[in-house]
Amino acid sequence: MELPMMWRQWLARHDRITDVLPAVPLLVIAAGATAAGQHGWQQPRWHDVVWTALSCVPLAFRSRWPLGVALFTVAGDLTLMAVAPHIAPTPAASLIALYTLALLGSRRTAWIVGSVSAVAITGVYAATHAESVVAGASLLRFDFALAATALGRAVLNRRQSLAAARERVDHAERTREEEARRRVAEERVRIARDLHDVVAHHITLVNAQAGVAHHLMRANPDQAYEALAHIKDNSRAALDELRATVGLLRQPDDAPGSRAPIPRLADLDALVGGFQASGLSVWVARTGAPSPLAPATELTAYRIIQEALTNTHKHASATRTAVVLDYGVHALRVTVTDDGRPGTPKGAGGGHGLIGMRERAIAIGGTITAGPRPEGGFQVVADLPLSLAPSLPDAP
Structure with a gap:
């Protein structure tokens, strides 16, 4: 698991290498296609492989200038197809450039460039190979150009949908945290109110009864003793209610039954x-x-x-x-x-x-x-x- 992560982090720091990576399978496919003949495998036509490699050079800058690379790559492939149709490779680099433009550029620009490129590639191929524009090989290139643009837009829409979903999840998480903080604040106010009621009530009684006991201690010890007994009872009641109120903070859940008031x-x-x-x-x-x-x-x-x-x-x-x-x-x-x-x-x-x-x-x-x-x-x-x-x- 660590090796793929390190590989992705390394690629993220080297944009040019990431941009040119699709050229590797294109070169392999070009070499294999030229080596496969009717009578078995033969020596690859290296001039086709070289032209394929040259057409992939602009891809190293496709993420930085997607529109410029798409126009340059398509123009290069069209020129090569018109000048040397017998050695012109399949315009795979143009398809990658069109895909990148659809992924990184605006929707309008991507479809305009993609449609014009599809028509131009189909027309030049049909003209240089003496075929009809509705022939299978010509239409295949037309479909590939439009498919590259459509694929780029689909991937972009998918990424935007995932980003929006993540944003909604983050927003929901922030909302839950804010709601939790609001509930905590309300609970603190409620507990503070209960504590004030309990303390103010019982301490007032204790203070009053202590004054009565102090006044009657010498004149009437029996009544003073009774006042002290009331002080003891009220003190115990105060402690019990304080313990019950503060104990609400220690409840493991938030069930209504666990928060039922005592009085x-x-x-x-x-x-x-x-x-x-x-x-x-x-x-x-x-x-x-x-x-x-x-x-x-x-x-x-x-x-x-x-x-x-x-x-x-x-x-x-x-x-x-x-x-x-x-x-x-x-x-x-x-x-x-x-x-x-x-x-x-x-x-x-x-x-x-x-x-x-x-x-x-x-x-x-x-x-x-x-x-x-x-x-x-x-x-x-x-x-x-x-x-x-x-x-x-x-x-x-």
Whole structure:
């Protein structure tokens, strides 16, 4: 396998040798044709071999000047056929030159030169050999000239088709790589959003409970001990969720089941209990007829409630928060309202938490609004679709 590769590389560095290589079999064929007689093999007619060799000399430059070599070679063969028809060899060099012109030149030029050369070779041969232009030998030369041009164009079309196919494959490969990079970027954003939700929620609770424990350590050790127990539970929950979230990066495949989120609305009581243990009163109500939710909708609703309660605990001087889940026909409305002071800053619209809530809602086709209320406090309202599948139009 290495020898043919080395041979091709060597030929690629020596264009003149590559161009003149077809002359070798032409000389062998010319010598064999003149040596074959009616009564067996005889001495080759060396003058025919010499003329064949001379006609092949211009082929050494056929790849550099294909049009000039084709015109020169055809003109030389026509001159030799007209001056010395009895020793003129078959114009094989002209056929190679016409093939090269069709391969490297323009389509129009190749067919014009090929057609004119075919007619000229046929006419000169018929005139010098006293034959009809429709005789077998004359037509054979006509067909050979056109066939050389057609073969060159066919090879060129084949090469262009292969090049176009390779370009399409390369483009598809680049597109797949770009799509993979885009998916990786989206996955990083999703994981960063999950990590922010988990860390912000649990660390906020741990900080609040640590403050309660520090305040009650001397006055009421029992309640301080209970606060420390809550810190332990929230820390363990934070570690578990962090481990589950980061573990998604280690999955060997991309199956949807391997990426199923852990928290659901069924875990809402545990979430609310953690905030209540840290001193925030949370009231939860469900209205409407509860219906099955898409997993993405359930995760989004849970994360929005978690982030809203975290923001309330971190930024608002609120003592009471209401969470309302209103199940509609096609959407779930999640409303989180607190009783913080009017104008209490909560980073509306600019914090990572609110940005993450908005991105989550938009990602599943929902909407979300968040802002302070005129009477005081802060409110988050999210409308999330119950199902992510497109709904069918009602029958008329």
